[in-house]
Every structure is written in structure tokens, then in C-alpha cells.
Amino acid sequence: MTVRVGVIGTGMIGQDHIRRLTDVIAGARVSAVTDLDADRAAEVAARVGATAHPDGAELIASPEVDAVLVTSWGPTHAEHVLNAIAAGRPVFCEKPLATTAEDCLRIVEAERAHGRRLVQVGFMRRFDAGYRQMKEVLASGSLGTPLMVHCAHRNPTVPDSYTSRMAAQDTAVHEIDVLRWLLDDEIVSAQVITPRATSKRFAHLKDPQIMLFETANGVRVDLEVFVNCQYGYDIRCETVGEEGLVRLPDPAAVGVRTAGLHSTAVPQDWKARFVDAFDTEFREWIATVENGTEPTGPSAWDGYAATVITDAAVASLDSDGAVVTVDMKPRPACYGGAA
Amino acid sequence: MTVRVGVIGTGMIGQDHIRRLTDVIAGARVSAVTDLDADRAAEVAARVGATAHPDGAELIASPEVDAVLVTSWGPTHAEHVLNAIAAGRPVFCEKPLATTAEDCLRIVEAERAHGRRLVQVGFMRRFDAGYRQMKEVLASGSLGTPLMVHCAHRNPTVPDSYTSRMAAQDTAVHEIDVLRWLLDDEIVSAQVITPRATSKRFAHLKDPQIMLFETANGVRVDLEVFVNCQYGYDIRCETVGEEGLVRLPDPAAVGVRTAGLHSTAVPQDWKARFVDAFDTEFREWIATVENGTEPTGPSAWDGYAATVITDAAVASLDSDGAVVTVDMKPRPACYGGAA
Amino acid sequence: MTVRVGVIGTGMIGQDHIRRLTDVIAGARVSAVTDLDADRAAEVAARVGATAHPDGAELIASPEVDAVLVTSWGPTHAEHVLNAIAAGRPVFCEKPLATTAEDCLRIVEAERAHGRRLVQVGFMRRFDAGYRQMKEVLASGSLGTPLMVHCAHRNPTVPDSYTSRMAAQDTAVHEIDVLRWLLDDEIVSAQVITPRATSKRFAHLKDPQIMLFETANGVRVDLEVFVNCQYGYDIRCETVGEEGLVRLPDPAAVGVRTAGLHSTAVPQDWKARFVDAFDTEFREWIATVENGTEPTGPSAWDGYAATVITDAAVASLDSDGAVVTVDMKPRPACYGGAA
Amino acid sequence: MTVRVGVIGTGMIGQDHIRRLTDVIAGARVSAVTDLDADRAAEVAARVGATAHPDGAELIASPEVDAVLVTSWGPTHAEHVLNAIAAGRPVFCEKPLATTAEDCLRIVEAERAHGRRLVQVGFMRRFDAGYRQMKEVLASGSLGTPLMVHCAHRNPTVPDSYTSRMAAQDTAVHEIDVLRWLLDDEIVSAQVITPRATSKRFAHLKDPQIMLFETANGVRVDLEVFVNCQYGYDIRCETVGEEGLVRLPDPAAVGVRTAGLHSTAVPQDWKARFVDAFDTEFREWIATVENGTEPTGPSAWDGYAATVITDAAVASLDSDGAVVTVDMKPRPACYGGAA
Known part of the structure; x- marks a missing residue:
């Protein structure tokens, strides 16, 4: 069919x-x-x-x-x-x-x-091969209980219409979703710190931002959001557990040695970086529709959670970096899991 | 349609x-x-x-x-x-x-x-993203004229039915095809050298083998074929030009640090290593059928060339490592290009 | 002489x-x-x-x-x-x-x-070849103004006598000194956040800790201090500027492929990791004594600054993660520079 | 003293x-x-x-x-x-x-x-930390019996006075010595193949050259010597054994991301690349003199062996790539070991 x-x-x-x-x-x-x-x-x-x-x-x-x-x-x-x-x-x-x-x-x-x-x-990172490998390693228990996650989300540049709040709402929201899934844990507070802003930005924009999250289990996350980093589209994620760490790979790219440098290209674009994740996301969704089974990707509850967590981050940004508790309703049983 | x-x-x-x-x-x-x-x-x-x-x-x-x-x-x-x-x-x-x-x-x-x-x-390597990046870099001319290619083709193990000649016919044939395409150059001679054989082999098998090829333009290729390397399925390719080199990447894989080691997994299987290349190969072929255009992948001429070059390699293996000239007919104009 | x-x-x-x-x-x-x-x-x-x-x-x-x-x-x-x-x-x-x-x-x-x-x-990191390369890159201006620094300082384990305050006083103090020098900037506030503690610790110990520093120029630093990380002695430092980033290298180590893994060894010990830095530190110091010139390494002022900054970090740890302003006297002219 | x-x-x-x-x-x-x-x-x-x-x-x-x-x-x-x-x-x-x-x-x-x-x-490579790590790994037996070694020795450029024979005598001689030591095995034949020459060379020069060596134990070595590779001074060595491989590291160097590239610098000069090896070589030699013990570095026999093996390589170059047997006298017992 x-x-x-x-x-x-x-x-x-x-x-x-x-x-x-x-x-x-x-x-x-x-x-x-x-x-x-x-x-x-x-x-x-x-x-x-x-x-x-x-x-x-x-x-x-x-x-x-x-x-x-x-x-x-x-x-x-x-x-x-x-x-x-x-x-x-x-x-x-x-x-x-x-x-x-x-x-x-x-x-x-x-x-x-x-x-x-x-x-x-449509949070596609859960379908990225690298994040899936990370989850597999973490779920295996070989690294012990997760304690910290260090992330960066960098875009080469954004248009004038991008606002400081969008750093949480449009950009960090991808990490918020994927970390909840990766850790199988819930985010309970958010704090947004603003370093010196890049002079490559529009005057209205607080860029970069550093977001700090705490989970119900006490995991601490730091996430650099830098949407005018100039050099490329670069996604970093490293989870540190009691016995070791696991790190998201850079996309495979040929190594070139010439003129005194060994270099590899950095992606310039989220579409190129996550094209396989998008394909997998839709392939798996279509399969659940065809089979008449429930979808296996991010749920409505995950969509709700992402929204209230980004609301907390925006509230922190608006209140000069205060720690803001996430105001999340109790999770209905039908959504299972912890996050 | x-x-x-x-x-x-x-x-x-x-x-x-x-x-x-x-x-x-x-x-x-x-x-x-x-x-x-x-x-x-x-x-x-x-x-x-x-x-x-x-x-x-x-x-x-x-x-x-x-x-x-x-x-x-x-x-x-x-x-x-x-x-x-x-x-x-x-x-x-x-x-x-x-x-x-x-x-x-x-x-x-x-x-x-x-x-x-x-x-x-069905030579799928031409559809692998890494080889395609290599070809793009070489075609750009930024590394100057190619002079040498260093390759390795390693499998963890092979079954008892695998014979010493299959190192050329079944294994090296992939490099033979992809190098002709990568260099846009023709292979004119082959030589097969046999190092000390691994004791992990079957008694009948000469494994590993080192194959040396020369192209019409004087490029020299060395290719290690080692089909019982134990540790994984590992494909290496480095092309050295007058101004620098370009190297095939390893597949992206999470980095793990634990117990005193930083490590990444090596693929165990050619299907996993080239799954995306196979998908792209068929997607592009189906598109040419749908559009009624000629196929863009390896041609019948390429199939012929691969066969006569592997014949030369087998002849070298059978004659104790002699340099064997490839006996190739003139290329019909309808197949275009140099290789 | x-x-x-x-x-x-x-x-x-x-x-x-x-x-x-x-x-x-x-x-x-x-x-x-x-x-x-x-x-x-x-x-x-x-x-x-x-x-x-x-x-x-x-x-x-x-x-x-x-x-x-x-x-x-x-x-x-x-x-x-x-x-x-x-x-x-x-x-x-x-x-x-x-x-x-x-x-x-x-x-x-x-x-x-x-x-x-x-x-x-005796802050030896300023003499490490990797940090010196970082400083050279930053000083060249090719990456623009620095905005953020991400660091980690991990030890495999510490003895029972190690206290939570020593994370700042004995461990982070190395980053505090080297970052002031690297950025040529002064640290003005400190904050210490405590993730879920590792169960591999002694009961009295808050480990890991995440330290956040702000500099006079608005650079934000996050530093993971994790002194019972089990897997090795691992020092990470990445400085992000307006136009790109520079990252401290891992020490060179042979790559090994066996049993399905590509791996390199992680140092187990600060002495091995920084042995060359110690040698260079003393070689350069002895040369200044021999030449009768002023020392070129960290000054008494740097020693003072490190102490007041670690005091601020300890105060933050003791006050549940409050942001603590560094109480530093004005810098005497004879010590030159910004940091 | x-x-x-x-x-x-x-x-x-x-x-x-x-x-x-x-x-x-x-x-x-x-x-x-x-x-x-x-x-x-x-x-x-x-x-x-x-x-x-x-x-x-x-x-x-x-x-x-x-x-x-x-x-x-x-x-x-x-x-x-x-x-x-x-x-x-x-x-x-x-x-x-x-x-x-x-x-x-x-x-x-x-x-x-x-x-x-x-x-x-004065063969200093035996004192390089990377080669020493390789030897330690090989000596541990964890990779099984060595079967092949792949090497490259590249210089950015050489002066007009450099002749084609010097590729063996002055350049490859370093690999010849270090491989005998690394493998604890003797080289018994040499063959020199000449790819298309770089147009960046002087007219008299055959550059690059590919040298093939066989050892008494049947190990096969391929060594690219390319002394006008333009991009840097680059030394590669990978030893493949029955159970896996070990690879010489590149020197540690900061990673930089800017303008769409991740890059690290390649050394430009053998003095910079092997400065630590030279220091160690002399430190260890001075210690043997001070202690009145026999030297532990390359012996007179090793000097002789390197000379007769380079003679064989030169003879192969002079005879259009023929395989030339190394004409080595029996090793006096006082020099111990196999190589």
C-alpha cells in the first residue's frame, strides 16, 4: 500500500x-x-x-x-x-x-x-545516525550514569528577522528535544547567559547565548547557541557519564592536505547536515502509518515539553539570566517513559 | 510514473x-x-x-x-x-x-x-559520498596532476570458498573500477606481490596481497587487499597529486572515552559501509529509466575494462608477481571519456 | 655559566x-x-x-x-x-x-x-606547546574577538584528602591562570554549579563541578572540573571567536585498529601530559636567571589574581552557586598587560 | 660528571x-x-x-x-x-x-x-615518541605477526643539488633504519618504481619514487618518497599485523575552524618534526657515556645495513625497477638481535 x-x-x-x-x-x-x-x-x-x-x-x-x-x-x-x-x-x-x-x-x-x-x-535529530549511536552507547550502561552534557549549536548566519528569543525557540529547541530523549530524563530549569555579543550580528541580537539546563536527575547541560558564527553549521554534543563520555561525530568528509594545512570541510547548512535524518524520519513515520501502528517519533507530549522548556529559557533571557523553573504539567501515563 | x-x-x-x-x-x-x-x-x-x-x-x-x-x-x-x-x-x-x-x-x-x-x-563505490567528494577535489585541479594512489581493502574474514584469485576478481575489482573513474585514466599494467600470509587464513589462501597498477598517465597505485584482517571492514584511499593529497574519510561514528582509551567503532561489513552508496546507485539508475535517458553509472565498457584488468592481476599472481600488461581493446567512441 | x-x-x-x-x-x-x-x-x-x-x-x-x-x-x-x-x-x-x-x-x-x-x-600550562599555538592563533586576530571558552579538566581519580574546595584551588586554578594569559583579559566573576555527583566519589565530595567565569571584556568561560572521571587525565580547551574557533589538541598517540575499534590511548597522569611544558618552563626560567633578565612566566601578580579568583569560586560553591564578583585590587603598572 | x-x-x-x-x-x-x-x-x-x-x-x-x-x-x-x-x-x-x-x-x-x-x-627516528609507541604495541604481540608496512616520507621541496639517488641514500634511509628496528627483522630485497614525475621538480629528478622492500620474515613494505610534495613535511607509517594495525600519529597541533574549514597545520620542516627525537637521542647517548655503558642507539652494524640496503635501492632505480637482492654479510654475534 x-x-x-x-x-x-x-x-x-x-x-x-x-x-x-x-x-x-x-x-x-x-x-x-x-x-x-x-x-x-x-x-x-x-x-x-x-x-x-x-x-x-x-x-x-x-x-x-x-x-x-x-x-x-x-x-x-x-x-x-x-x-x-x-x-x-x-x-x-x-x-x-x-x-x-x-x-x-x-x-x-x-x-x-x-x-x-x-x-x-518534526524534531529530526532523534533520527540522526550519530545521535542514535550516542543513545545506544548511553543505554548500554557502559559509561555509567550521565552527569553532564556539553553542546554547541552554531549557524553561519541568520537573517535580520531572527530575534534573541528565537535562539531558544527556533534553535535550542532541537537540543532540548534530543537531550530529553537521549538522557530519558526531564529538564526542570533553564538559565540563559549572554557573553559579549558578536559584532557580526544585527544590533538587536544577543548572539551568542549560553543556555544551562538542569534535569530531574541532576544532569547539567551547557549549550552554546551561536547563530552568526560565520564559519559553518556545526553541531556538537558530548555526554559525560561516571565512567566515560560519548561524543557526536562530525559528518564524514574527505581530508585534504595542501599548502601547509590538513583540512576537512564543515557543513554550511542544516539541510545538508541532517538530510539523512530527515529521510529516516519520514521513512519511519510512513511505515507506522502503513502498518497502522502508533508513531514512534516525538509525541505531542514532547512537543508540549519543548514549548514549556523554551518558554523558561526565554523567561531567563528576559530576566537577565535568572534561573527559571520549568512549569510542566504532570505527564499523562499514555505517553510512557520519563521524557 | x-x-x-x-x-x-x-x-x-x-x-x-x-x-x-x-x-x-x-x-x-x-x-x-x-x-x-x-x-x-x-x-x-x-x-x-x-x-x-x-x-x-x-x-x-x-x-x-x-x-x-x-x-x-x-x-x-x-x-x-x-x-x-x-x-x-x-x-x-x-x-x-x-x-x-x-x-x-x-x-x-x-x-x-x-x-x-x-x-x-553494479560498481557502487562511484555513488559513495566520500569517493564523490574525492573526485570533486581532484577535478577542481587544486591538488595538481595525480601521481600516486594508496589504497587498502580489508575484510574481517572470508569463507573457505574464497580463493586467492578472488582477491583480484571479487575484492580489488571495486578499487579497479572506482580508480579508473576517480582518475579519469586507464590502467595499463598490474602486478601482484604476496607478503607473508596471515596464519588466520585457510591454508590455500594467499592473503594479504599487494597489487600495483600503472595507468596510461603514469599514475602508480598500490592496493593492499587483506580479506582476513580480523578487525573490521576498512576501505582506505589516498590520492597524492603534485600539490597535495585527498583522503577518503572513515564513516562517521561516535567517539567514546572510557577505560584509558578514546575509540570509535570500525564497520564490520560492506553492506553497512556502503548502504548509502547502494541506495544512491539505485535512485539514480531508476531516475534515468524514468526519464528515458542513458544510464550515468558504470557502463558495459567499464565492466569489460574491470574484467581485463582483473585478468591481468590474476595472471601476475599466477606468474609469481610478474608485471602483466593489460590487454585492452580500443575504446569505442560511444563510451566517451578516458576511462 | x-x-x-x-x-x-x-x-x-x-x-x-x-x-x-x-x-x-x-x-x-x-x-x-x-x-x-x-x-x-x-x-x-x-x-x-x-x-x-x-x-x-x-x-x-x-x-x-x-x-x-x-x-x-x-x-x-x-x-x-x-x-x-x-x-x-x-x-x-x-x-x-x-x-x-x-x-x-x-x-x-x-x-x-x-x-x-x-x-x-609555577603555572606550567603557559609553556605547553598546544596552549602556545592557541595563543598564537588568537593573537593573530584571524578568529576575531574571543567570545567564549569551553574547558574541561578531568583526572582519573583523587585521594580521600581531596576536598570540594580543591576543585577550584588545586584543579581549576590551572585553567584560571592559562585563560587570563590566553585571552589577555581579567576574570571578574565566578559561579560554581554542581551536577549530580558521581557515585565513584567519596561521600564528602562534590564532583564534578561546572565553573562559569566572566571576563572584563565579557567573555564567558565554562569549565568542567571532574576529578574522578575514571577514564584518564584529559584537558580540553576551545576558544570561540567571532570568526571561528581554536581547540587544544589531544597529545599525539599512535592509532590502533583491532577487534572492531580504532583507538588511541588517553594520558593517565598530569605529569605525562605536561612533561614537556615543565621542561620548557624551567629551561626558560633558567635562561632568564642566567641572562639576569626579569622572568617571563607567570608573575606574582598572576599568583595573586589566581588566588582571588579561586576564592570567588570557593565562595560560590559555599553559597550554593551564587555568582560571586572577584575582589581584585588595581593592578600595579609594573606588571603591565591586562591579565 | x-x-x-x-x-x-x-x-x-x-x-x-x-x-x-x-x-x-x-x-x-x-x-x-x-x-x-x-x-x-x-x-x-x-x-x-x-x-x-x-x-x-x-x-x-x-x-x-x-x-x-x-x-x-x-x-x-x-x-x-x-x-x-x-x-x-x-x-x-x-x-x-x-x-x-x-x-x-x-x-x-x-x-x-x-x-x-x-x-x-645518528638515526634519530628510533627516539621519536610515536615510533616508540608503535614498537611497544608491536612488541606486545596484541596485533599478531606483522605482515605489511605502508610508509610515506614527504618533504615540501629540495634544492637543485638533490639527485634521484638521494631519495634512497638521504631520505628513505631513515625509514630503512627505523623499520629494521621496529620489526626486528632484516630487509632482503629492494625495488624502486617511478610514477609520473611531478612537474614541480627539477628536470633531472625522478620524484616521487615508490620503494618496495621485503624482509627476511616476508613482511612487505611500500614507501612513498616524495621530496617536492609542496604541502609540508609529512611522515606516515602504518604497520599491519595479523590482528590489526598501528599507525604513527601526526604531531599534535591545534584545530582551527574558520571560513568553512576545520584545519590543522602540517609541519614544514624535519627539524621541527623531530626536534624532540634529536633531544632524546643525545640525552640517552650522553647517559651511556656518563655511565660507561655501551650505546643503546643504532650500531655500526645498523649503519652498515642501512648502506647496503640503500645500495640495493639505488641499483634498482638504476636498472629500471628490477628487484635487487640486498648483499649483506652475516651479522657478527656481538651485535645481537635480528636487525
Whole structure:
């Protein structure tokens, strides 16, 4: 069976996922699309042989849609996801699940009431081979209990529209999700420290930022977020346990020796860095839809948790680096696990 | 359009490619299969929704087959490929193209007579990201003219059925193909030197072997083939030019520090090492079939060249390490390029 | 001319430096020793052909001593250094310069009154080839203004006598000194965070600790101190500037591939890790004594600064992680530079 | 006791070793010098407080000389070394021991007749920390019996006076010595293959060259010698055994990330690359002189062996790459070991 996916939002990310579902991975096709820009939706629909729908609600209701992919503007996510749950449709929602903790909780509650998981949130790092190796090593117990994690998230540059709060909301949110999963532990407080700002930034921007997190088990995380580091897109993660550490690898790249230097290229772009993770993410999601099983990726609860933790980080940033406790509701039993 | 692939030979490699076409990559499905073992063919056909055919000729003739994949026993390759050419069907043939230079030449001649390329041979290294980066660096000219290549091809172990000649025919053949492509140069002589043999071998086996190749442009290649190296599957390649060198990376793997060591895992298996190359190889081949264009991977000529070069290496092994000139026919213009 | 060194304190460190002056580096010999344990002093003196003196004051006054090396118990350092200054003798004092900020200031004041630098403090990292390369890169300006430094200082294990405060006083003090020098910047605040403690520790010990420093220029430093990390002695330092970063190398070590792993050994011991730095430190110090020039290594002021900064870190540890401002006096002009 | 060294030859190498004995290592001083250029000898003597002698014979006879260092022009080495043996003086001779196998044998015979080892030859690689780690790993047996060694010896460039034969005589001779020691095995044949020559060379020069050696135990060595590689001074060595491999490390160097690249510097110069090896070589030699024990470094026999093996390599180069058997006399028992 080929899974028929309806895509809400045909912007840059939406089109990239449509390409992935159409040209890269097996087992899926895009059967329906919608976008605020109806012309763009029609154009994309024609290109991949899908039907263009006037809005998300109609797309979700279409009998030609087995599963829904939400890649529209963030503030509209909650509505589409809630509609999909109401229709009993599996739904993959790009991050964020919703832009407020309240909306996330509404989704969690709707899913809980529905009785089984329908929602997967688009945090792709859990599907990266390097992070998966890290998790395997940590889960093996060979390094003992984790005590600390050192991370860096660097982008070469960001556009003028990027604000200081987005360092938590758009950038660190990836580490927040992947660390909760990696450690199987919950983040309970956040603190944001602001080093001297880079002069390569826009005047409004606090960049870099250092974020400190504490988990329920007492693990301490430091995360450098530096979105105008100039030199490349660079993701670092090192987890230190009682008996040793494990470190995320750099992507494989040829070594070159010339003119007095041994060098390897640093990726310039998150799409290149995580292209395999995105492919795996969708391949595994499509398989769960095809098999009629619950999604195995980040849940609605994970989407909620990421939102309240980034809220805490933003609150710390806004209050000059105070330690802010994460205000998280109790985790419903249906979401299992610790994080 | 979904490309309908007919698969001749449903052994281990055949089934792995069937899985790839069915579950991994977009744009293809297996519509027909055949195997000497008719029960196995029927079982596989049922599993993927294909038709089982009594033999290759009938499968090739089927109107439900857009392209043919030959993964049967090596000595049968030539017959199936010639049939496919006769039928004007695109055909992907696992290595070797044929087991004798004469049969390879018959295929080359048939394809030349047909007037356009239909054949792709399954040398997957050209699709590996690391080799592609190497080729890009070399093609940029930044390292000057290539002068030497140092390679190693190591397997943890091989079964009893592996013979000393297979070091060239089954193992080194991958380097032979990828180096011709990497250097855009032709191999003109081969020599095989036998170090002290490992005591971990079977008594009949000369392992390791060191193979020396010279190209038309005077590049010298040394290639260690060591198929019982015990520690892992390890592929090394370093090309030295007039201004510097470029080196194939090891696969990315987490670094672990514990018990006094910093370590990373070495792959144990060629399937794991080249899984992405296989996926890319088939994705690109399927795209050419879908677009009705000529295949872009290794050609029938490349299959012929690999065979005559491995013949030279085997002749050197059989004559105590003599330098053996490669006996290669002139390259038909339709195959373009230097190698 | 051979510099005649008088050594006060013939414990483990003292004897190691006596060996270095006697057997390793050119241009020096140990002419006089003293120790609270007179028998040990006599034994060491006999071994290297030196005179044993009853106490530091007499040793300093001896006409057979060109320069003084203080390697006695920390609380006695100030007295010996002050005596050496009073006698106009060059004096190398192992860290700490003195155990209280007040005593450090008395030394600074005495040296200032003397009119030229006589004191060098034994922070050896400034003499490590890796840190020197880092400083060269940073000083070149190619990475822009420094913004952040990420460090780790890990020991395999410590004895029962090690206390939580020693993480700052004995361990982090090395980073404190080397970072002031590396950045040419002053540390103005300290904060100590305590992750979940390792269960491999003694019950009294807060280990690991994460120390956060801010400099006058707004650089933020995070330093993991983990003195029971089990796996080895591991020193990490990465400085991130506006245009890129520079990272301390691991010591060179052979790579081994066997049994599925590629591995290199991690040092187990600070002596092995910094043996070359110690040799260089003494070689350069002896050269300044021989040439009659001021010492070029860490000054009395650096010794004072390290003490007040570690005091701030200890105060933070004692007050549950509060940010503590460093209480540093104005820097006398004679000590030049920013840090 | 301070060892008084008489130095024959005060050219570039001689002066570098004089600096080393005077300013770097403990336990030695230069008490006497001589040089064909008497003015230069006088100037150097004055600088280090030594006596200038009219010739080597007189220097060796001087009662102020405990040990002799020969750093004069190669063709004069044999005479000085034989004189030193006749005088019963420990003698350190820079490579080559002598320029002909016959002269080397005369020295071996003289030393054998003298009854104990007096001669050490200046092959410094045996004192390099990386090679020593390799030897330790190989000697531990953990990698099984060695089967192959892959080496490269690259210089950025050489002067016009460098000839094709010097690739063996001056360059590969370092690998020849260190591999005999590393493997504890003897080299029995040599073959030199000439790839396409670099266009960065002088017209007369065959560069690069690939040298193949076989040992008595059947180990095969391939050694790339490339003395105009442009990019740096780069020494590679990888020994492959039955159970795994061990690889010489690159020198430790800071990693820098900027402008899209991660890079480390490659040494440009053999003096920088092996400075620590030279220091250790002389420190250990001086200690044997001081202790009155036999030297532990490369022996006269090793000097002879290196000469006959380079002779074989040159003969192969001169005969278009023929395999040339090494013509080595039986090893006198007094030199112990296999190589």
C-alpha cells in the first residue's frame, strides 16, 4: 500500500518534504495539498499529481488522504493538528507543535481523549545516525550514569528577522528535544547567559547565548547557541557519564592536505547536515502509518515539553539570566517513559 | 510514473535490492522476478506483489517490465544482459558484467550496435559520498596532476570458498573500477606481490596481497587487499597529486572515552559501509529509466575494462608477481571519456 | 655559566624538579636544598652533590645559590618568597604563590618596592606547546574577538584528602591562570554549579563541578572540573571567536585498529601530559636567571589574581552557586598587560 | 660528571647539535671542536668555551674529550670513526656511518676487534615518541605477526643539488633504519618504481619514487618518497599485523575552524618534526657515556645495513625497477638481535 499524504502548507519546508515523499523515499505519495496561497498550492499539486484543496479542514476530511503533514505557519499548527485528531488521521506536524503551551496541552488532551497516539512532531535529530549511536552507547550502561552534557549549536548566519528569543525557540529547541530523549530524563530549569555579543550580528541580537539546563536527575547541560558564527553549521554534543563520555561525530568528509594545512570541510547548512535524518524520519513515520501502528517519533507530549522548556529559557533571557523553573504539567501515563 | 523492475536472481543480493526498490527508494516497484529456484521466486513474488517468471528470457519479454535487474549467478549474466539489449530494455547488471573478457566484449558490441547505452554495471563505490567528494577535489585541479594512489581493502574474514584469485576478481575489482573513474585514466599494467600470509587464513589462501597498477598517465597505485584482517571492514584511499593529497574519510561514528582509551567503532561489513552508496546507485539508475535517458553509472565498457584488468592481476599472481600488461581493446567512441 | 639553584622542599614535586634541573635541562645544577625533614634533605643533597641547609632563610642567604625554587608546603610559600625578594634572589615558586590573597599582596608589594620582577609562579600550562599555538592563533586576530571558552579538566581519580574546595584551588586554578594569559583579559566573576555527583566519589565530595567565569571584556568561560572521571587525565580547551574557533589538541598517540575499534590511548597522569611544558618552563626560567633578565612566566601578580579568583569560586560553591564578583585590587603598572 | 664532547665538523648539523649539547640537555658540554674551516672552528669554540683543534685525529687524542661527535662531510666519517675506535673513545656519527659498504664493514670489524660497542649512528627516528609507541604495541604481540608496512616520507621541496639517488641514500634511509628496528627483522630485497614525475621538480629528478622492500620474515613494505610534495613535511607509517594495525600519529597541533574549514597545520620542516627525537637521542647517548655503558642507539652494524640496503635501492632505480637482492654479510654475534 502506498500511503497518501495530504500536505498543509507548501512553503520552503513543505516543498522539501513533498520532494522527499515523492522522489526519495518509498511507500508514500502526496495526494492532496493546500496553502494560503492557492496559486502556489495549485502549482505544486499539478507538479506531483495531487489535488489542491481550499483549506486544511477540507484536506483533512478528504477520502484521498491517509495521513496529514502540517508544514504551515507555526500559529496555525494547533488548529490543523486538532482537526486531524478529530478526524482520527495520523498527523506529522513540523515544529513547533503549537506556539503556546496552552495550545500544546489542548492537543495532548485531545489525543489522550482519542485513546491512541496520532501525532508526531518534526524534531529530526532523534533520527540522526550519530545521535542514535550516542543513545545506544548511553543505554548500554557502559559509561555509567550521565552527569553532564556539553553542546554547541552554531549557524553561519541568520537573517535580520531572527530575534534573541528565537535562539531558544527556533534553535535550542532541537537540543532540548534530543537531550530529553537521549538522557530519558526531564529538564526542570533553564538559565540563559549572554557573553559579549558578536559584532557580526544585527544590533538587536544577543548572539551568542549560553543556555544551562538542569534535569530531574541532576544532569547539567551547557549549550552554546551561536547563530552568526560565520564559519559553518556545526553541531556538537558530548555526554559525560561516571565512567566515560560519548561524543557526536562530525559528518564524514574527505581530508585534504595542501599548502601547509590538513583540512576537512564543515557543513554550511542544516539541510545538508541532517538530510539523512530527515529521510529516516519520514521513512519511519510512513511505515507506522502503513502498518497502522502508533508513531514512534516525538509525541505531542514532547512537543508540549519543548514549548514549556523554551518558554523558561526565554523567561531567563528576559530576566537577565535568572534561573527559571520549568512549569510542566504532570505527564499523562499514555505517553510512557520519563521524557 | 513508477518504474517496474524485473529481477533475475533472488539470492541474497537480489533480495537486498528488491527490498531497496520496494521499501527504501521512491519511484520503483518490483513487478517481475525469476530464479533457478522457482519456489524461491514464487515466494519473493508473492511477498512484493510481483509475477514469477520461469526464466530470464520470458521476464525480459514481459510487458510489465520497464527495466531489468540481473543479480543471478555470475556466469549467467552475459546471456541476460544480451537478451535485455536485444529487447531494448534498460538493464542493471550486478558485477561482474560477464565472467570472461570475450563475453564482456560481446555485450559492448551489442550495445554499440543498438546505438545507445542500456547497460549499467553494479560498481557502487562511484555513488559513495566520500569517493564523490574525492573526485570533486581532484577535478577542481587544486591538488595538481595525480601521481600516486594508496589504497587498502580489508575484510574481517572470508569463507573457505574464497580463493586467492578472488582477491583480484571479487575484492580489488571495486578499487579497479572506482580508480579508473576517480582518475579519469586507464590502467595499463598490474602486478601482484604476496607478503607473508596471515596464519588466520585457510591454508590455500594467499592473503594479504599487494597489487600495483600503472595507468596510461603514469599514475602508480598500490592496493593492499587483506580479506582476513580480523578487525573490521576498512576501505582506505589516498590520492597524492603534485600539490597535495585527498583522503577518503572513515564513516562517521561516535567517539567514546572510557577505560584509558578514546575509540570509535570500525564497520564490520560492506553492506553497512556502503548502504548509502547502494541506495544512491539505485535512485539514480531508476531516475534515468524514468526519464528515458542513458544510464550515468558504470557502463558495459567499464565492466569489460574491470574484467581485463582483473585478468591481468590474476595472471601476475599466477606468474609469481610478474608485471602483466593489460590487454585492452580500443575504446569505442560511444563510451566517451578516458576511462 | 651554570645557574646554581637552591631548592626549598624536597617532597615529590621538589624531587621531580631536582631531577629535571639535574638530568634533563642544560644550564643549571642544584647547589643547595632544605626540607623540614632534615634526613630527606641530606639524602637528596648527597645524591646531587648539593649542600643541605637547616632552613629556607639560610639557604636563601647562601653565596652558593643564584636562584631559589620553592616547592615546600603551600602555607610556607609566602615566607620563603618574601625572604628571597628581600635578598634580591630570583625565585620560582610552585603554585600557589601563597594561600591567602593578603599574603599574595604582601609579595606583590615587596616585589614592587624592590623595583624589578624576581618572582615566577609555577603555572606550567603557559609553556605547553598546544596552549602556545592557541595563543598564537588568537593573537593573530584571524578568529576575531574571543567570545567564549569551553574547558574541561578531568583526572582519573583523587585521594580521600581531596576536598570540594580543591576543585577550584588545586584543579581549576590551572585553567584560571592559562585563560587570563590566553585571552589577555581579567576574570571578574565566578559561579560554581554542581551536577549530580558521581557515585565513584567519596561521600564528602562534590564532583564534578561546572565553573562559569566572566571576563572584563565579557567573555564567558565554562569549565568542567571532574576529578574522578575514571577514564584518564584529559584537558580540553576551545576558544570561540567571532570568526571561528581554536581547540587544544589531544597529545599525539599512535592509532590502533583491532577487534572492531580504532583507538588511541588517553594520558593517565598530569605529569605525562605536561612533561614537556615543565621542561620548557624551567629551561626558560633558567635562561632568564642566567641572562639576569626579569622572568617571563607567570608573575606574582598572576599568583595573586589566581588566588582571588579561586576564592570567588570557593565562595560560590559555599553559597550554593551564587555568582560571586572577584575582589581584585588595581593592578600595579609594573606588571603591565591586562591579565 | 659532565661529559666533555669533542665535535668534528661545525657545519649546520654540527652547530645544531652543539646548541643542543650546550643549551638544551643536561650532563654534557662541548670541550673541543675542529673543522676544515679553521676560522669557523675557532669562532664556534670561542662561543661555547671549547678548544679548537687542527684536525680530527688531534681532537680525538685530546685528554679533554670524553666522547666524539662526528658531523663532518660524509666521505670523512669512516676515518674519524676508526680513529675514535682506535683511541677507545665513544663516538656518535651522524648518518651515514660511511659512504661505502666496504668502509662500514671496516668499522664493524674494528669495533668487533675492540671488543665492545663504541659507535652510535645518528638515526634519530628510533627516539621519536610515536615510533616508540608503535614498537611497544608491536612488541606486545596484541596485533599478531606483522605482515605489511605502508610508509610515506614527504618533504615540501629540495634544492637543485638533490639527485634521484638521494631519495634512497638521504631520505628513505631513515625509514630503512627505523623499520629494521621496529620489526626486528632484516630487509632482503629492494625495488624502486617511478610514477609520473611531478612537474614541480627539477628536470633531472625522478620524484616521487615508490620503494618496495621485503624482509627476511616476508613482511612487505611500500614507501612513498616524495621530496617536492609542496604541502609540508609529512611522515606516515602504518604497520599491519595479523590482528590489526598501528599507525604513527601526526604531531599534535591545534584545530582551527574558520571560513568553512576545520584545519590543522602540517609541519614544514624535519627539524621541527623531530626536534624532540634529536633531544632524546643525545640525552640517552650522553647517559651511556656518563655511565660507561655501551650505546643503546643504532650500531655500526645498523649503519652498515642501512648502506647496503640503500645500495640495493639505488641499483634498482638504476636498472629500471628490477628487484635487487640486498648483499649483506652475516651479522657478527656481538651485535645481537635480528636487525
